Amino acid sequence: xxxxxxxxxxxxxxxxxxxxxxxxxxxxxxxxxxxxxxxxxxxxxxxxxxxxxxxxxxxxxxxxxxxxxxxxxxxxxxxxxxxxxxxxxxxxxxxxxxxxxxxxxxxxxxxxxxxxxxxxxxxxxxxxxxxxxxxxxxxxxxxxxxxxxxxxxxxxxxxxxxxxxxxxxxxxxxxxxxxxxxxxxxxxxxxxxxxxxxxxxxxxxxxxxxxxxxxxxxxxxxxxxxxxxxxxxxxxxx
Numbered sequence: 313x314x315x316x317x318x319x320x321x322x323x324x325x326x327x328x329x330x331x332x333x334x335x336x337x338x339x340x341x342x343x344x345x346x347x348x349x350x351x352x353x354x355x356x357x358x359x360x361x362x363x364x365x366x367x368x369x370x371x372x373x374x375x376x377x378x379x380x381x382x383x384x385x386x387x388x389x390x391x392x393x394x395x396x397x398x399x400x401x402x403x404x405x406x407x408x409x410x411x412x413x414x415x416x417x418x419x420x421x422x423x424x425x426x427x428x429x430x431x432x433x434x435x436x437x438x439x440x441x442x443x444x445x446x447x448x449x450x451x452x453x454x455x456x457x458x459x460x461x462x463x464x465x466x467x468x469x470x471x472x473x474x475x476x477x478x479x480x481x482x483x484x485x486x487x488x489x490x491x492x493x494x495x496x497x498x499x500x501x502x503x504x505x506x507x508x509x510x511x512x513x514x515x516x517x518x519x520x521x522x523x524x525x526x527x528x529x530x531x532x533x534x535x536x537x538x539x540x541x542x543x544x545x546x547x548x549x550x
Contacts, residue, residue: 356541
């Protein structure tokens with residue numbers, strides 16, 4: 313389950329923006345990108361019983377509305393899988409934004425690929441994914457993020473439709489709380505619906521934050537997956 317959640321996070325992607333932030337601790341993605349010439353580094357430790365996964369995930373803005381992101385995961389124990397990795401490209405054109413009676417709407421597109429390194433062998437291409445992104449901000453303290461797309465698992469040739477929904481609330485400038493659901497229509501291959509709650513505390517607003525989340529796969533009887541992470545944002549490229 314811990315590895316499955318990590319791979320779903322890789323497909324969902326990571327990113328942030330100061331106003332409608334949706335990187336860590338969310339696994340759903342927002343329709344926003346890092347500013348050109350700036351980067352961020354996020355890292356977290358997932359634990360479910362005796363299973364642990366450590367993830368490091370940098371991302372950089374490469375042009376207006378364009379972002380490249382990566383992630384690298386190490387797992388313990390390593391009797392089946394040694395590591396995982398992912399790459400993603402996100403495009404959020406300025407022209408895909410509107411003011412509506414329900415609030416400001418922004419759309420975007422995300423393409424991703426992931427790899428696995430089974431124990432005792434080399435890297436193997438694992439999944440390809442594409443997501444349409446929507447962020448709705450009905451109020452300055454609230455944001456809704458929705459992702460809809462497809463993912464294809466290489467070894468089995470199986471594909472699935474993904475739907476991610478997240479609602480975040482910022483009660484104070486230093487705190488963010490959220491709830492989200494990650495779902496797909498091929499439970500046998502990609503796992504069941506994962507529900508998550510959590511929060512972020514800004515040590516330095518929009519620059520350095522700590523977060524804690526709790527996730528569980530619905531109907532599986534599996535233990536809760538806990539994650540503790542941090543994010544460092546607004547890093548300037550040389």
